[in-house]
Amino acid sequence: QRDLLALVDEQLSEVSQLYLLSFGSELHPLWDTARDLSLHTLHEARQWVQDLQPGGSCNLLQALKRAVKVRRLDSLLLVLGTCPDQPPGILVDHLQQCMLGRSLPVQTVAYDCNHHTAQEMLRSLAELTGGRHHSYSMGTQQCWGSDVAALGQELQGAAQLLQSVAEIRRGLVDGAVSSLLREVWAEVSGRRPPRRSELEAPLTIEAPGVRPRPSAQWLQRNGLRAHGLGLYQVLAPNAFPRCEQFVPILRKTVRSTLHQKAMMQLEWFDGTVRNLHVDPPQLYQYQGSLSRAVRGFQRRLSWLCSGSRRVWGNLCEERVLLMVDTSTLSPGTDPDPPLKLLRPLLQQQLPRTQAFNLLAFGSGVQRYGPGLVPTTPASLQAAWRWCLSLQREGSRNLLAALRAAMETDLCSLSGPCGIYLLIDGAPDQALDPLASYVAEVTGGRELRLHVCLYDPEPDHDLGEAAPPPRYASPREMGDIMRSLARSGGGRFLWSRESGIIESDDIQLILAEVEKAVDYSRKCALLLESLHRRSGRLSADERVPPGGLEVVLKEGCRCPLKLQAPKPTALSLARMRTLVDGGKERAPVIKALTWRPSSGKMATAPARPSYTRTCPTGRARRRVTSSAFYTDQGRKVGAVYQTPPGTRLGRSVIPSITLPREEEVCTTAVWLRCQAVGRLGLDLHRLALGGCCRHVASLVRSLGRRVGARHCASLPTVTINAQQRHLHLQPHELDEYMRQVRRLLRRYLQRLQWLLSGSRRLFGSIVEKRVCICIDTSGSTQPYLATLRKELTSLIWEQLRTNVHSFNLLSFADSVQSWREGLQEVTDASCHDAVQWVGGTLAQGSTSTLAALQAAFGHSGVQGVYVLTDGKPDSSCSSVLQETRRMNRGRGVRVHTVSLCCADSTANEFLKSLAAQNRGRFHRCYGATDGQLVAHTMLTGGFTDEDDPNLPDFEGDDLKRLSEEITKARRFLSEAQSFRDLLHEKQKKQGTKATEA
Numbered sequence: 003q004r005d006l007l008a009l010v011d012e013q014l015s016e017v018s019q020l021y022l023l024s025f026g027s028e029l030h031p032l033w034d035t036a037r038d039l040s041l042h043t044l045h046e047a048r049q050w051v052q053d054l055q056p057g058g059s060c061n062l063l064q065a066l067k068r069a070v071k072v073r074r075l076d077s078l079l080l081v082l083g084t085c086p087d088q089p090p091g092i093l094v095d096h097l098q099q100c101m102l103g104r105s106l107p108v109q110t111v112a113y114d115c116n117h118h119t120a121q122e123m124l125r126s127l128a129e130l131t132g133g134r135h136h137s138y139s140m141g142t143q144q145c146w147g148s149d150v151a152a153l154g155q156e157l158q159g160a161a162q163l164l165q166s167v168a169e170i171r172r173g174l175v176d177g178a179v180s181s182l183l184r185e186v187w188a189e190v191s192g193r194r195p196p197r198r199s200e201l202e203a204p205l206t207i208e209a210p211g212v213r214p215r216p217s218a219q220w221l222q223r224n225g226l227r228a229h230g231l232g233l234y235q236v237l238a239p240n241a242f243p244r245c246e247q248f249v250p251i252l253r254k255t256v257r258s259t260l261h262q263k264a265m266m267q268l269e270w271f272d273g274t275v276r277n278l279h280v281d282p283p284q285l286y287q288y289q290g291s292l293s294r295a296v297r298g299f300q301r302r303l304s305w306l307c308s309g310s311r312r313v314w315g316n317l318c319e320e321r322v323l324l325m326v327d328t329s330t331l332s333p334g335t336d337p338d339p340p341l342k343l344l345r346p347l348l349q350q351q352l353p354r355t356q357a358f359n360l361l362a363f364g365s366g367v368q369r370y371g372p373g374l375v376p377t378t379p380a381s382l383q384a385a386w387r388w389c390l391s392l393q394r395e396g397s398r399n400l401l402a403a404l405r406a407a408m409e410t411d412l413c414s415l416s417g418p419c420g421i422y423l424l425i426d427g428a429p430d431q432a433l434d435p436l437a438s439y440v441a442e443v444t445g446g447r448e449l450r451l452h453v454c455l456y457d458p459e460p461d462h463d464l465g466e467a468a469p470p471p472r473y474a475s476p477r478e479m480g481d482i483m484r485s486l487a488r489s490g491g492g493r494f495l496w497s498r499e500s501g502i503i504e505s506d507d508i509q510l511i512l513a514e515v516e517k518a519v520d521y522s523r524k525c526a527l528l529l530e531s532l533h534r535r536s537g538r539l540s541a542d543e544r545v546p547p548g549g550l551e552v553v554l555k556e557g558c559r560c561p562l563k564l565q566a567p568k569p570t571a572l573s574l575a576r577m578r579t580l581v582d583g584g585k586e587r588a589p590v591i592k593a594l595t596w597r598p599s600s601g602k603m604a605t606a607p608a609r610p611s612y613t614r615t616c617p618t619g620r621a622r623r624r625v626t627s628s629a630f631y632t633d634q635g636r637k638v639g640a641v642y643q644t645p646p647g648t649r650l651g652r653s654v655i656p657s658i659t660l661p662r663e664e665e666v667c668t669t670a671v672w673l674r675c676q677a678v679g680r681l682g683l684d685l686h687r688l689a690l691g692g693c694c695r696h697v698a699s700l701v702r703s704l705g706r707r708v709g710a711r712h713c714a715s716l717p718t719v720t721i722n723a724q725q726r727h728l729h730l731q732p733h734e735l736d737e738y739m740r741q742v743r744r745l746l747r748r749y750l751q752r753l754q755w756l757l758s759g760s761r762r763l764f765g766s767i768v769e770k771r772v773c774i775c776i777d778t779s780g781s782t783q784p785y786l787a788t789l790r791k792e793l794t795s796l797i798w799e800q801l802r803t804n805v806h807s808f809n810l811l812s813f814a815d816s817v818q819s820w821r822e823g824l825q826e827v828t829d830a831s832c833h834d835a836v837q838w839v840g841g842t843l844a845q846g847s848t849s850t851l852a853a854l855q856a857a858f859g860h861s862g863v864q865g866v867y868v869l870t871d872g873k874p875d876s877s878c879s880s881v882l883q884e885t886r887r888m889n890r891g892r893g894v895r896v897h898t899v900s901l902c903c904a905d906s907t908a909n910e911f912l913k914s915l916a917a918q919n920r921g922r923f924h925r926c927y928g929a930t931d932g933q934l935v936a937h938t939m940l941t942g943g944f945t946d947e948d949d950p951n952l953p954d955f956e957g958d959d960l961k962r963l964s965e966e967i968t969k970a971r972r973f974l975s976e977a978q979s980f981r982d983l984l985h986e987k988q989k990k991q992g993t994k995a996t997e998a
Contacts (some may be wrong), residue, residue: 004053006081006114015044022047025065027058062086063093068102077133078108082124090123098130098204105206107133114140129203171349178726185662201341205386207379210353216318216493217302217507220565224298226521231295233521234271235289235866240279243267266531276282280532285525292518299515306508307501310346312453315495315507317351321374322358323407327363327425329398340424343456346388348382360385363403365396374419400429401436408443418448420492425483426456428474433482437489444490451490455483457498480504525557656682660748664755666804667768669959672752676745678970683742683768685973686721689730689980717979717987728980732988733979742974746944749967750936756959757933760796764899765797765924765959769865769885770806771824774844775855777870777901783844785902793839802832809860810835813853814846824860850874851881854896858888866894868915871901873908881911882918897921900956909956916958924957932960944974 014020020039022032032050037043062082069078086093097108108131110124121137128135128148136147226232234241246257257279266279305311324347326340352358355377360370370388375381394771407421429436440451457476473481480496480503485530487494487506496504658681665672678684700707716727730738756766774796782789799807805827810820820838825831851874885896896919898912909925916923931953938950953970955961 003051003054006054007048010044011049014047015039017786019074021069021075022050023069025061026056027061029064029068030560031068036072060084060086061088062493063088063096066093072095075106079111080108080124080127081111081113082120083113085115085117085120086123090119093123094126094130097127101131101206105132107131109133110135112137114138132203132206149477150713170452190739201345201903202390205345205349205383207348207353208350208676213320213354216316217306217422218511218655220302221510221514224302226292226518226847227294229291230294231288231291231521233524236276237268240281241270241276242278243274245565247871255854256347266528266535278528280528282529282532285529289522289525292522294382296515296518299511299518302511303508306505306511310343310350312502313343313456313495313497314347314351314422314424315452315493315505317347317355317420317422319418319450320356321419322352322355323361323374323419324358325361325363325403325407325421325423325425326392327364327398328362328368328392328394328426329396329427330394340426340456341389341392343424345386348386348389352377352382353379358385360388361403361407362392363399363406364394367399367403367406368392369406376454396711398425398427398429399431400425401431404436404439404443405810408449419450421449421451421490423451423486424454424456426458428479428482433485435641437485440486441489449490450485450492452492453483453487453490453494455480455494455496457496457503467875474476488926490578512805513598522547543929561974593912655688655734655741658683658741658745660744664752666766668766669756669962673962673966676748677966678742678745678973681745683738683745683970683973685738685976689719689721689726689728717980717983719983728805730980730984732981732984735977735984739974739977739981742970742977743944744975746941746967746970749963749970753932753936753960753967756963757936760792760799763792763901763926764796764800764867764869765897765922765957767800767804767865769861769895771805771808772805772865772867773803773809773811773824773860775853775857775866775868775870776810776812776839777814777848777850777868777872778842778844778846779814779848779871781848781871782901788840789901790839790842794836797832797835797839801835802827802829808835810838811853811856812842813849813856814844815849816846817849817852817856818842824862847875848872849876849877849886853886854881855888858892858894863894865921866896867899868896868912869899869901870912871908872905873911878911878914882914886918893920895919895921898923900925922958924959927953927956932964944971963971 017041019036020043021036024030032046060082063086069075108127110125110128110133112135115121115137124137125135126134134148136145136149138145142479222228230236242258244258246255248255265277265279267275270276306316324344326344328340358381359374359375362368370385375385443449457479457748483496484494484504493506494504495502497505502508660676674680679687682688716729718725719728720726730960755761776789776793777784786848807824807826809824812818820835848870850868850870851867854866857863889896896915898916898921900909900912900923903909903925909923915921915924932955935950935952952964955964
């Protein structure tokens, strides 16, 4: 107690939070959670230490379980004076499992403990968690531990250094100079390799996060072009091409002119010259957006240069194979394999993958596993223990390693995979055979070879190493590895301990940064040109502080070659604008009404825009105006726009994207995104693109009605009882039929899925918390064995995979429940449910209402599935009325399944019960015929609209999908007839032209 009080006063008074716990047979914590340090907290801690009393055994396992659950702790201090009740192996294994993905060092103190087993156990706990161990004996007043040992090791190293210096003075240099210089060089450069004891500690595995993307894919979503920050994207609405056009009313060719001081000429990206209206506020805002984008790129660069990504780059694939160079030809000083490079990778990036394997190569090849191993904390720890057993040996037989990786480990792999090669020197083979082999093996496969060249800084005349089979300078070695990565379709990374030399990911980000800087320079030059032309700077056009932080750097400006503006004469309308001082006049408005078609957006207005409407009684067309300040005083210019009349344009055949995997949902929900109309494949809408309706319309300028003309050149079809001209071309109809055939195949695959497995008899279970009501009345006796078998399939196929919790009810004269409430879905619960279903018996009547009342009594139920073969014993209307009352305000969906029931009245009751409670009705009638028809159409094609015919399904899901299939087949048949009509029309027109 005296030493604990000294600990509280001297050391614990400096911490920010504190938690105290004493343990014997029972636990006695001072507080429930960690407390912030204060005078009151310290007073409570001292009082608690003074009140401690010995008693009971040493239940260390229970104390550790309680301590690791306390939040916001940075370390644990464990003081032990005797041997614990549990074996050391159990304690070490439990603490190792608790520390997976968590960094919580445990500092252990053996206080006057003479048990050798307890001492070793405390030392193991400290080393396992990265903490320190200390031991104190009251009898001898001696202490020792990891801190004392580290200091003693440093003292021993200093003594050896003094001895080496003494040997040098005496002339006994036998290798002393070389070893001394090695140690001095390592200390001066600050590159002390981690000790072997530090490397042998278990991995501290980080929690897996979002799988990163390579820089090329990252820029597709976060680059300048993705965010609309390209310079020409921003300037396009205010840039107008120089055009020359013949005006019939003037009988001469008119060229576009450049407004004095209001516009300037800019060389566009395609080499043309455009007239540009410079809007300073818009450019200032654009430069601010560029600055924010550059800061985002800088964060990406810092992330790429941190942790294991500095050596290995990004591990972007879900399945990876790591190839590590363990030859003895490394130019570095480390005699061990590159363990310090592998450890961060196993802790930081490999947990995000799904499967991995390790391969070490020198003269031979060693594998961690026979194939790809699933990524788990246990497999990562086992892989690290395998890495610790590696030794450097032989040369670099890279070709043998690649063959072992690609022809043995990945020979049967069908999905995407990445091979990451870590090498620190030139391989034994030449580049040509290596590159040819890699290109041949990776071609046509989703396999990428990424090369990580780690160039350790060699010793500086500190000894002689064996000459490698193939020598290459650092530049030549980089060229070889870069070419090898290009052959494998991967990325290249060249790094040293001092930093990264070359990286494909970093080069893409730097190129984007340079592009942003170039765009900002051009903006600054445009603003400077505008200010020089105006001869003054207004208060509103001054450069805001920090607005050009990307471009205002000394020595970074390069002049942009712009074409000098040509002197052009002003038109009459513009002359009047200058003379009248910007007053509104009718000719001025008429002259400024027209604007080139290239300008899609109005110029940023300097004052709020307004809209004028025509006062006539005909259809009004809105005229919009946008004003801007000119450079002469307070004069204002305006641009007026009259939008063209809306005209029903020609439709384009869309290219649809269909899901590959089946989604567990109802057909109505699935068709919200996959219906023919939702995908834009409604043939009637696509064919109604023409404006001609064979109706005479009034032309006001002529004062009479005029009918349609030139109709003979277009084929006429009847759509929705209306005669229309067909504007679709043959190639468009071919594309439409191709898309509809794709959609029909997907519909038929969905139909086969709905008719397979347990969905054939029971339909799809779509809710997460369900109750299944099974009819076991006497009428189910003939097919009860089949029903038990299908229910077993339902439990394992749908409930086990798609449901969170469930319960089973059987109803006849009374209701029997499998469990009292909803049970969580586990393997054990599914086994128990299958055994319960196997014990059901068919007898008695059909009490449907009692079963529904029991199902609605479950708390949190979302869906009730009623499986029955007939009408209830009570009145159908009373069952419907009572169900409506129980479900009022709850929103529980009731689905009904008809089991071998041919009674139309009973089926109508089940349909009404499902429709009233927003559920679905299902009946397996016609399932076999539907499978046969779907298989026939998938294999034989869709040549005939009526052959083969789908059966008349009664279930809601199957019926809706069948109607959509029939609709798509009808559209396909009509498109084929339209195409034949077009060919016949073109053939007749060709015959007439030949006769003429």
